[in-house]
Amino acid sequence: MNKMQRAIRELSEMDELAAGSSLIHALHPAAKLVTTVVYILVTLSFDKYDLGGLVPMLLWPVLLFQVSGIEVKACFYKLRIVLPLVMAVGLFNPFFDKAILLQLGGLPVSGGVISMLTLMLKGVFCLMASFLLMATTSIDSLCAALRKLHVPKLIVTLLLLTYRYVGVMTEELAVMTDAYHLRAPGQKGIHISAWGSFLGQLLLRSMDRAQELYSSMMLRGYCQEFYYADYRAFRLGDALYVPASSTAFFLLRTVRIAELLGSTIVR
Amino acid sequence: MIEFQHVSFAYEKDRPVLQDLSFRIEKGEAVGLIGANGAGKSTVMKLLLGLAEGEGRILVEGTEVRRDSLPVVRRKLGFVLQNSDNQMFMPTVYEDMLFGPLNYKLSREEADARVDAVLEKLHLEDLKHRYNHKISGGEKRMAAIATVLTMEPEAILMDEPTSALDPYNRRIVINTIRELEQTKLITSHDLDMILDTCDRVILLSEGCIAADGPAREILYDRMLLERNRMELPLSLMGRSD
Ligand SMILES: Nc1ncnc2c1ncn2[C@@H]1O[C@H](COP(=O)(O)OP(=O)(O)OP(=O)(O)O)[C@@H](O)[C@H]1O
Ligand SMILES: [Mg+2]
Numbered sequence: 118m119n120k121m122q123r124a125i126r127e128l129s130e131m132d133e134l135a136a137g138s139s140l141i142h143a144l145h146p147a148a149k150l151v152t153t154v155v156y157i158l159v160t161l162s163f164d165k166y167d168l169g170g171l172v173p174m175l176l177w178p179v180l181l182f183q184v185s186g187i188e189v190k191a192c193f194y195k196l197r198i199v200l201p202l203v204m205a206v207g208l209f210n211p212f213f214d215k216a217i218l219l220q221l222g223g224l225p226v227s228g229g230v231i232s233m234l235t236l237m238l239k240g241v242f243c244l245m246a247s248f249l250l251m252a253t254t255s256i257d258s259l260c261a262a263l264r265k266l267h268v269p270k271l272i273v274t275l276l277l278l279t280y281r282y283v284g285v286m287t288e289e290l291a292v293m294t295d296a297y298h299l300r301a302p303g304q305k306g307i308h309i310s311a312w313g314s315f316l317g318q319l320l321l322r323s324m325d326r327a328q329e330l331y332s333s334m335m336l337r338g339y340c341q342e343f344y345y346a347d348y349r350a351f352r353l354g355d356a357l358y359v360p361a362s363s364t365a366f367f368l369l370r371t372v373r374i375a376e377l378l379g380s381t382i383v384r
Numbered sequence: 385m386i387e388f389q390h391v392s393f394a395y396e397k398d399r400p401v402l403q404d405l406s407f408r409i410e411k412g413e414a415v416g417l418i419g420a421n422g423a424g425k426s427t428v429m430k431l432l433l434g435l436a437e438g439e440g441r442i443l444v445e446g447t448e449v450r451r452d453s454l455p456v457v458r459r460k461l462g463f464v465l466q467n468s469d470n471q472m473f474m475p476t477v478y479e480d481m482l483f484g485p486l487n488y489k490l491s492r493e494e495a496d497a498r499v500d501a502v503l504e505k506l507h508l509e510d511l512k513h514r515y516n517h518k519i520s521g522g523e524k525r526m527a528a529i530a531t532v533l534t535m536e537p538e539a540i541l542m543d544e545p546t547s548a549l550d551p552y553n554r555r556i557v558i559n560t561i562r563e564l565e566q567t568k569l570i571t572s573h574d575l576d577m578i579l580d581t582c583d584r585v586i587l588l589s590e591g592c593i594a595a596d597g598p599a600r601e602i603l604y605d606r607m608l609l610e611r612n613r614m615e616l617p618l619s620l621m622g623r624s625d
Binding site: 129132133136255257281288326329330332333334335336337338339340342 | 433435455458459461463465467469470471473474475476479483484487488515517531535
């Protein structure tokens with residue numbers, strides 16, 4: 118299997134994860150979407166030195182992993198390309214912010230180190246939350262949810278087509294790299310002299326295919342509405358999920374769990 | 385129910401693909417559209433579906449194919465693409481089959497009932513919950529035909545329905561096509577299949593109609609076929625007439 122085919126497999130595995138049947142999967146996509154957005158906003162709102170307050174936010178993704186039966190391993194494996202990028206964001210803070218904030222067992226810890234860790238955790242938490250949303254909700258029902266929340270048709274269609282276009286493009290790329298290597302045995306990668314025509318062909322071929330896919334959608338009555346997603350009414354459970362989890366987030370945000378714990382232990 | 389009136393078309397200027405094409409297909413007819421590679425068969429389908437615009441008039445049950453009439457026209461036509469990979473875009477076969485009916489605002493129950501009926505008719509119950517990227521080319525072709533049948537179109541257009549199929553699946557597709565009571569327009573290089581499924585044949589050559597008549601006449605005419613870069617159907621080879 119070449120790299121591209123693995124990429125395709127991974128993309129389609131998201132669809133398979135999303136087809137699971139846990140309590141979380143069964144929730145209304147709009148409820149999950151809103152909750153995820155609230156979670157991300159609350160997570161981002163923590164002060165940059167508030168590491169102790171931020172850590173308990175991990176509880177929510179952990180709970181979701183438990184209930185949905187999705188493996189944490191799968192999450193980090195799929196995010197392995199973006200994670201380092203997110204982690205790199207705060208990397209330079211320790212160099213700029215050298216004021217000592219606290220002593221840890223006699224070891225001075227600067228504000229830069231704390232804010233670096235806080236930024237990293239914020240990034241990882243938000244990624245996990247988005248991953249969990251994608252892994253428990255199919256792209257089609259997510260689009261249907263966006264429409265329900267009155268996001269313009271054009272944007273939602275663009276999102277859906279991009280998702281499908283990426284799949285088509287990687288497929289074409291897989292076929293083309295295979296064809297190339299069959300006629301250039303023993304060569305690693307694609308020779309730089311062929312890049313121009315290779316990329317050009319890739320673009321044309323995937324555009325052709327995307328065009329045909331789109332025609333095929335239109336021929337079956339597609340008019341930028343998402344009737345086909347696993348659609349169902351908003352139930353009481355969904356309606357409760359949003360305020361319940363949001364309240365939990367706000368509690369985590371305002372009640373200093375770490376400090377409470379710390380002070381009870383000290384006392 | 386399908387009528388071409390003096391239709392001409394070119395993808396690029398000075399390279400006409402179809403020239404002054406006129407024919408008429410009655411309701412319930414099964415017509416085979418044959419011709420060498422590049423004769424313009426797929427282009428005829430594209431024009432009919434409004435995926436390309438040419439000169440002349442194309443009518444589907446009296447409605448002219450024009451930009452503003454496309455939803456009406458397309459609703460009457462079911463199209464099985466030459467490449468099934470481009471036809472199936474939902475994660476599973478089942479979701480793909482639901483796509484059309486739900487877009488046409490059928491209720492979930494009605495759509496589900498249609499899906500099950502079609503799967504049973506084509507003996508494809510096993511495919512229902514399979515992932516589109518994990519089924520073979522032949523299975524995908526059958527699934528693509530199934531997605532089109534769930535829309536219950538009045539006419540079915542098929543571009544090379546038996547290419548890439550093994551003999552067993554090819555036979556199933558042929559039997560399926562024979563059982564469909566809709567109007568059918570089928571292009572193929574598989575002349576045996578055309579002979580099995582169509583009563584009438586239109587032979588395209590360089591964008592013009594070289595012959596139009598009963599399948600049993602045209603497909604038996606060795607000279608005519610060879611003049612147009614084709615051969616007698618295999619089942620008729622070796623007959624001495
Ligand atoms: N997108 C396009 N742009 C330019 N020319 C095209 C395009 N598609 C097809 N053609 C040309 O139009 C002519 C007819 O093509 P068409 O696909 O209709 O042939 P066909 O009869 O379906 O052939 P086949 O049996 O190979 O499927 C060919 O000469 C082809 O090169
Ligand atoms: Mg063709």
